[in-house]
Amino acid sequence: MRNSIMFKVYGRMALFTDPLTRIGGEKASYAVPTYQALKGIVESIYWKPTIIWYIDEVRVMNEIRTQSRAIKRRKYEKDGNELSFYQYLSEVCYEVKAHFEFNMHRPDLAADRNENKHWQIAKRMVERGGRRDVFLGTRECQGYVEPVKYGKEKGFYDESGKMPLGVMFHGFNYPDESGKDTLEVRLWQAVMENGILRFPRPEACKLVRIIRKGVAPKEFGIQDITSVEKESNGIESEISGGGAYELDSTAHRDV
Template identity: 65%
Template sequence: MQYENSISMQVYGRYALFSDPITRVGGEKFSYPVPTYQALKGIYESCYWKPTFTWVIDELRVMNPIERQSKGIRPIMYNNGKNDLSIYTYLSDVCYQVRAHFEWNEHRPDLEKDRNENKHYAIAKRMLERGGRRDIFLGTRECQGYIEPCIFGLGKGHYDDVSSLDLGLMEHGITYADENGKGVMQERFWHPVMQNGKICFCRPEECEIVRDIHPQKMKTFTLGETVSDCDDLYREVIQK
């Protein structure tokens, strides 16, 4: 389903690391075969974000073959500040088409006056054309990414002819206190299946496996003080 405020982008980069939390216990990192919902949401938020709304990821299209490359990394140990030796397994030469839309955050009544769909949609498209408002990372800081507008479904994808590919149990994302209104941070898991190169994401509230992480207080914002209304930027966009 395509929404009126849908934004489609092409995401690509030389390396990506959407790390499986199971492999991080011993200091190693091993990437999931595809981006998580949370990673893609973070990319959209790097393009344009306001606490007034929440990005909802709808679909992902895998354009390049899933290939991995391992590297020896010397991370800093937390207990003594010395270097350690770990093996990180990255995805290489990644390219995706992603489609998402935004919805008002109903747990933010303090920002109700900022709910101008045309304004946020126009600014989001403007930021996408310029490569995002902030730097784009593909899962982790050392994996620089790039975004640009695209038409979702256009072009040949590597897995277009693969009818079904089960990806097993994966992390879906993290739900913060201002997104669930429960005063607790939660972690979600799901079981994705890629069909003809596409993954249709379930909504966060539809995930069957949810685990509470810890209590969390919702941050308070004041429109025009702690958060900008972006009205000046919107006027600049519509004038051009």
């Protein structure tokens, strides 16, 4: 497919938490990455408001191991315990399949819909390790990205069969992607089969709850972003020896 990428992401630690319960003092990671966390990683590799990334599946390559650490939090009160215990995943490695589709709720960006050039840039950014810093769930968990031939390497759970993981956080429905004026949360019944999590599309999730109403989509106009043609030409010029090209990083969102 000319709109899909495959890559490996790995790191020393990861913390994939349920955002609905992470406001407490102590946090514990899911056993596997969430759809939203993987989407954030892909958007750190390459993203523009013209496209929406969809995570197809992820392979868990290493054994699932946890490690607890005492974290000294910011002190907002004079009294009380300053230490919290976070449970991280240790020495993680995942293979990810993802693809993008055009955001049809942004007709003002129709001029930027060039599938082949978006795909070429995305592949180049995978080779470079991402456009922005990659984090495995939280900022203190640095991640590293590189290209991979999906399914070629042996994974720890390749012959483990089906492993039900219960109800997990899937992701958020943002107004600029859903076309609604609400912020919604999605949940799903996660099952890992032979080390692979196959994610349903966001619209296929049946467990959806509204978090906030009256949320306006983010404002991006065609004049606010560098066109995909200009970015693609800049990369081609750099490859051919025309000098380094600085990719546009102004059009991004918090993930």
